[in-house]
Amino acid sequence: MTEQSESAPDIDALLADMTLEEKLGQVVGFWDQGDGEAVAPMQGVFEGGGSALHEVARHGLGHLTRPYGTRPVEPEEQARRLWEFQRWLVTSTRLGIPALVHEECLTGLAAWRAATYPTPLAWGASFDPDRVREMAALIGRSMRQLGVHQGLAPVLDVVRDPRWGRVEETISEDPYLVATIGTEYVRGLQSEGVHATLKHFVGYSGSQAGRNFAPVHAGPREVEDVLLVPFEMAVLEGGVRSVMHSYAEIDGLPVAADPRLLTGVLRERWGFDGTVVADYFGVAFLHLLHHVAADLGEAAAQALAAGVDIELPSGDAYLGPLAEAVRGGRVDEALVDRACRRALQQKADLGLLGATFEDEPPSQVDLDSAEHRALAASLAEESVVLLANDGTLPLAQPGSVAVIGPNADRLEALFGCYAFVTHVLPQHPGTDAGIAAPTVLEAVTREWPRASVSHAQGCPVEGGDDAGIAEAVATARDAEVAVVVVGDQSGLFGRGTSGEGSDRDDLELPGRQRTLVEAVVATGTPVVLVLMTGRPYAVGWALASCAAVVQAFFPGEEGAGAVAGVLSGRVNPSGRLPVSLPRSTGSQPYTYLHPTLGGDTDVTNLSSRPALPFGHGLSYTTLERRDLRVRAGAASEGLDVSVTVSNTGDRSGVEVVQLYVRDLVATVTRPVAQLVGYARVELEAGASADVRLVVPPARLAFTDRDGAKVVEPGDLEVWVGSSVADRDLLSTVTLSGDVHHVGVRDPRRTEVLVER
Template identity: 70%
Template sequence: MTLDEKLAQLVGFWEKGDGEVVAPLQGEFAVEQGLDDAVRHGLGHLTRPYGTRPVDAGDRARWLWAQQRRLVRETRLGIPALVHEECLTGLSAWRAATFPTPLAWGAAFDPELVEEMGAAIGGSMRTLGIHQGLAPVLDVIRDPRWGRVDECISEDPYVVGSLGTAYVQGLQSTGVHATLKHFVGYSASQAGRNFAPVHAGPREIEDVLLLPFEMAVLDGGVRSVMHSYAEIDGVPVAASAELLTGVLRDRWRFDGTVVADYFGVAFLQLLHGVAADLGDAAGQALAAGVDIELPTGDAFLAPLAAAVRAGAVDEALVDRAVLRALQQKEDLGLLDETFDDEPPATIDLDTPEHRRIAARLAEESVVLLTNDGTLPLRAPASVAVIGPNADRYDALFGCYSFVNHVLAHHPEAEVGLEVRTVRESLAAELPSASVTFERGCAVDDQDESGIAAAVAAAEAAEVAVVVVGDHAGLFGRGTVGEGCDRDDLELPGVQRALVEAVLATGTPVVLVLLTGRPYAVDWALDRCAAAVQTFFPGEEGGPAVAGVLTGRVNPSGHLPVSLPRSAGAQPYSYLHPALGGNGDVTNLRSTPALPFGHGLSYTTFARALELDSEAGTDGAIRARVRVTNTGDRAGDDVVQVYGRDVVASVTRPVAQLLGYRRVSLEAGQSVVVDLTIPTTRLAFTGRSGTRIVEPGDVEVWVGPSCATKESQGTVTLVGGVHEVSIADERWTTTLVV
């Protein structure tokens, strides 16, 4: 291969318009070349051919097949391009099924269903000739002010890792490669700001931020990883050989491809200031372990070619990356693909099966926060549905949904999906009730002129359902999403004033939070008749919320992130050591309004824990939980097993999730959940920098959240200090029901 042919395999080509801004600083770096020039020496990736604008999938497939045939037949090497797309909440394409956002996956605590969703998404992608999906996001939530919280799964790294691994396994079961994002540290940014520096210490990085990626690599067999935009202690991850090679490849033995986050290589010069020019940036990224530059070849084409020819960058680094890129294409069958077959003429990207999975995941993710008995609604004569998110279909979708990520730039295009809002769904669920609607206010402006009409509607109704929350967008165009960070955790705009005004009527208020992050709403929880939290539940989210309100669906979601009391307590995690909680040494409370794992039901559950008294430090803890539905209707419980290392050589969390399992129980039914918890779940980085499991007592308990010890016991870890190695570093708790 010539140098030009090698470099062509390391870059993407993105056909896009100037107004289609879906990546940071997109206009700064786009290579000014057409497709004819881009494919002259071959091409590594085709960037988002379906997901950049609303195009008919069948028409676009014919275009894609033609381009692939051109690469096979008209370039010297005849190598097709690898096609990648976004797929965080479903394939990001027009009229494709849109599932709940990852924060809702966390609330559902159902890895089997997430795996099923991943397989459904992958099936659509493979049919359209897409080979790689840029998902899942495995950033652990550290600060809810950060705009990309709706793309994340949880504040607990084990929940992130187990659900993210399930998504990887589902997607890759169809022959589509998953891509872990964003490796690593992105979510721990200073003050919750996008692209801000990360000040995490090495222990936090090892024991919290790296853990989900480790699970997805070791247990999930993921085939691609995307570096993060972050800089950690002054070193941008895109230039960190310690992370991209030392951790990822040398320690974890990852043998797939590392792709750049969009424009991330060029940012080494533009934003980080660690590279003198784009050739220098390309050389640093290659040396660190970045193999593919996305979305285009801003640094890896002409600037890198010049640097190699001048002797500034060793061509052996290019060769290393090319071999990895070609190995991925070989694994995908692309090196033997001729594209002589015909593309699909028509394809249904939103089948009944997609809908079934989307509906079930949306229903499982709805969290009942509080309830005085008003819910479920029992045939009310009149309901006032109020709020800016009550009758807005795009309120159901996250930042990386096609609706909010792409269609926002194409207002002339129809949504292309059948979507029922909360208002429409509630009216359908209550056909005999008089259902009125008043918006009251917008999501994020200061106009209070509509509040009076909302108050009048509430006064005339038996119950008021007030639906407030977020609008997902990009770079300041939303209240949550990429580049949409906050410096407080109050409801955006004048939504609090709306809720306060409706509460003042004396009509029972059911507060529905339709958001992409948790908000500080403790002021409302005790005053509302009930409160429901849902995180961008997708195309079937309206019926899911309405089903919970009416009782057709028994709520079973649990908070995957603590519900904050104030922005001043951030960053906060339930995984804090003793000094991270309340105490006499400060006058300020850090306790959240509601704890991690909290979620109510229309039935009740009782849980009893049995433990083996001892376990080897290199073994596993056996825990058996008998859970009984003590109520009068069927429901799902999420069995949560927590632990605390009583004495350790470094400070440890006051509570840590060791295992979980969703179970379905009829009224009066009991089941025993048998958990085998590897002691590596309790491993931590010791004072020497080595990951270890220490002997000693571990308190173990089960309860409805991390804060309640319903049934508890103690297990003693026996033996010497166990140094955890790659051979036994498996994290998933084994469960038998």
Template identity: 65%
Template sequence: MVSERVQGLLERMSLEEKLAQIVGFWVDEGGDVVAPMQGEMASSAKLEDATRHGLGHFTRVYGTRPVDPIERAQWLWEAQRTLVNQPGPGIPALVHEECLTGLAAWKAATFPTPLAWGAAFHPELVEEMGVAIGESMRTLGIHQGLAPVLDVIRDARWGRVEECIAEDPYVVGTIATAYVRGLQSTGVHATLKHFVGYSNSRAGRNLAPVHAGPREVADVLLPPFEMAVLDGKVRSVMHSYSEIDGIPVAADRRLLTDLLRGTWGFDGTVVADYFGVAFLQALHGVAGDLGEAAGKALEAGVDIELPTGNAYLEPLAEKIRAGLVDEALVDLACTRALQQKEELGLLDETFESEPPTSVDLDSPEHRRIALQLAEESVVLLANDGVLPLTSPAKVAVIGPNADRSEALFGCYSFANHVLAHHADVEMGFEAPSVLSALREELSGADITFTQGCEVEGEDTSGFDAAVAAASAADVAIVVAGDQAGLFGRGTSGEGNDADSLELPGVQRQLVEAVQATGTPVVLVLLTGRPYAVDWAFEKGAVVQGFFPGEEGGAAVAGILSGRVNPSGRLPITLPRSAGAQPYSYLHPQLGGSSQVSSLPTEPVLAFGHGLSYTTFTHTGLTVADEVAAGDTFTATVTVSNTGDRDGEDVVQLYARDVVGSVTRPVAQLLGYQRVRLAAGETATVTFTVPTTRLAFSDRDMVKIVEPGAVELWVGPSVATKETEAALTLTGDVHRVSLDDNRWVTTTVERD
């Protein structure tokens, strides 16, 4: 329902004033390149000219170059006062900023990447992180965050895997919705991205076309967005750059209006991914000029053009004056923009109050959350007994990521997004490297360091020193992996796609040279994607960190020493090779069969895998014999810590729909629960599961729950059926509606 206030504002606005409300202005656009084709799309407009009719959004006020947050807040308050007091609508601009791994601003806390959130399997902690991020943003006058990413991982070669949560839609949906709830609880609007299909690009190439059938889109790619819209009540959605089967999402009314607004009832704003409207002309070739691109995007349902008004200002105005675009489309988008500002309190904001004079963007609470999330996300992939370390006297720390704080962060961290262009500017907060953390953790040991090689490149001149250091040590810790960056400035991140899933550069050769010394080796991986590292498993231990953030060094050091018991689980399958991509554990039977191919298809490690310094058993999975399709059932399992130290398990309930009217995956995660158990402790975990978790799109693309046999199991990963049960869905086919429950709930009762 449109308020009288918003309706009155709209009626008094000129066309130019309405257009101004549906575009952004990028104050520092001419600075560092942080968006695709930023140079080609750059605007020469000055602030005073761009805002003379008002303004919809200020784009990335804090996050494009290193500016002191307090000084920039003072500038922002003054700019907002100018907008309020100038002739015309007198409406402040909405301020948006990136916040995927923390507020993208100088000196702000940097948390683990979303892939690490997935590895932690702990939505409640991610929600706490969202609250902490939102409070920082709100203090600085930021109203909307461009996060989280809900793309379901389909190909490990894609550079933006690090920004994604998991290859399982339910894990993505539950964790992303938790982030949305946390951020929005502070009064900051979250933005779902990238709606939809972006992660399914051909060959894992950024912006490559997406060729996904409607069933894959409906049953794999869309469910996380549905959960965040319907259950998370998200207030903004960003369209993806994708074209799906030849139709760019930015010009697809079926997705942006019919599904998102019509079916799901979304009533927030749809924003363009940066330059996405202009890309309808420049990249997709479905518009002859910017004005035509603007008309197509508006008609599809894109309300706000970001980062600037390349298409929605004069090019669109010309089409409207020529009668080629209906001004009613502008009225609709402007109404939504004004409603969002009304919801945020901006229509009443005068900015007469003073901006903050001090701010702590990396408080002890930020660091507590960052440390816990990092510790819970690190995955022990393999261990031949070398871990935990038992008071080694001499430790050789080796590798290109051992003494680099930047190696702890993803590409959307301020450090790698912006400071990579400003080598003379300090980080602005503490982020001890793995080497520094190990020196504190193993204070009694003699620790030496040699780099060995760079992340990229073919230089092996440092190998001899690395081999000598390892030979003289009781244990060698090799810290390898990625450097996150943008558009070729790194090995992981936006625009950094991979042809190979071998470690970048000569890092594998370095590790193998160190292993050949006979000294026990621990390989620590700080990466944004999983790599094919099965060759390392039989000669030591392998520890995986998915860019674990500012406290990641301490988390890794604590796990190596044994002070912290590893509890992370793989949110993505560990691949055998790049040739096996794209891959998902959610494959039908033929997708995993090696009997019809000369190449093995089984992954190295399965989804959900992760070792511990204790042992857990799962027994006695119990379910009812049958339940009506469309109803809810309970599954109960006993989990025991059978080792001699406390630890945390991620209890994973899987299912297989044995016979379907369309092919069904050989396994599907139904629900999960992180459980902490003392040594020798036992607990009973009960999953309450709506049968809609087994829903799929039938041959007529109707979402249904089909009667029939279902196999269920619990195990340490999808590949191991430690305890099993059988269930029969009875009755008629259940047609799924939006009123059906999408969530599994769990209870834990300790013996």
């Protein structure tokens, strides 16, 4: 924390004293970006850092954009430069207001040498919001130490189409799982004095054909009952302090220019009183890409009126063009005052108004401490999903292991596109990664030090030919077991097979990887397939042909050790699929939340059933569920559900209790299944636990024909299973009484009670 003067200025008095230029200075950012450092869409179109920082900031500055996350810099050296700039703002500008510093922090602080955690899809696989909260708190602590005040995370988009490149940044296809885990990320980050930023409000993940920036064709009920659900919880229960608008247009109206969402829903309905920030260049895109504004001044006017308070990463629209529009009478200065007041209030909340920066910056910074490492390992271990196993796993002590595949010995295979290694370092070839992370090959060698471990790449992730497959086949033939590690390379804007702007036409493994796997399988050597990916792929063929299949969604710096631990049995796998494993590309977009006619029926000849269902995941012990008890009363009372879970195997394990409901008859079509509660329960061998899930009415609610959020009386199917498809433990109950209207302040989260 920086030192503060005895009293911070009164915001209304401060605002009344500000010139137009000083107000605009507080609602823009500055990004010191260099040539070739493309880490945002269409970055090269904008001047950005072409002007000197001190010249841009002569009237003050709202945000300083990514001082640690734009290029490799030593944290201590950059911290000193940052403190010196903040002191300059305090002593050399008329108002003396420091800048708010923001950084990306989706998988850890996106800075050189910083800890890098599993990607959000792995958080969803863990079904462990508490662990995610712990992770976010550690990330926030590092950020605050370096003088960073706001993090651009978490992503609360709900997966709608696995072809979309940013699936890796999302948590799940289920809005409740996204909501609960995302809200805990918010709580963790903000517990350390760093403001979280919800991304991307709203609809971004519903893009046409999974294309980045493509139009969203979502009706108001899908927006309300699926896409808005996580944001609602993070605002109402998480107390988030910042929200970032989506690049998307919904039914022809860009979100950045939509006051119904940015003001009507966010502020008037939910009571959000923080700041709305632009996704990078999102205001200018109203002119350049959406073509709803004739120039940058008109784009600024639309965004400001809709409720976008801060233009990021720079002031392309909110500086000169907006100043001209205000002076020309085309924009009411009161709108500028509204945004500036919110920006100043945020700085006051963060302790920046009145801060002097007379203290010294940190001289010793450990961004990848043992505490970070231990938590990264724990979350990675919880997130690995065992998809299939014929008994080959665990491999107790193999004599010889062939480790094959393009992701077997590649550091980058561990990380998503918002990790510094994959987000920034590709712009700086030859630079050390700055982070120690064993590859799967290295981790397997450490896991079985007495085994003979051989290696062959076989093929690259994408492109290439079959020239290396013969070597891979020979390597596999000489081993007792072949561990074939395939998947994605994350990267931005087509520089990878997954990541922002790296969408897919199909859901086959990229390049020649399927050919490689099938060639190794044909040797007769048992094949353990390890998927290191940013999305689920259509690998039903592998489930049938491989001895075992393991899924790891970009598991982070300790992820290879987690995978090796699952292979050896040191780690009992407990991850569950946060997304359905697709059967084919042609069945997309698909979600388990479909109504009856969105699934397999007699009126179509094609199946949309996934290869593996949402919530699926195997264990090395046997886990049983019994004695389902469901109490239902009036529609205004919700459900009270209890179930007994037991570990009937010979080793400890984790049961992920999944509670689903189906509304059998409603006034609008309802999904055939809906997750309404879950609990991650650790059980020693032979142990049992009674798990009670108290489901509030809001968890059962939906938007009716009149647009109201209601719970209707009637029959519900209720079941607890090992996945959404496991309906062996099912009960039908009736909600009685009148239609219940859900209030905005009603609880949204299912209460979980575990008695052992």
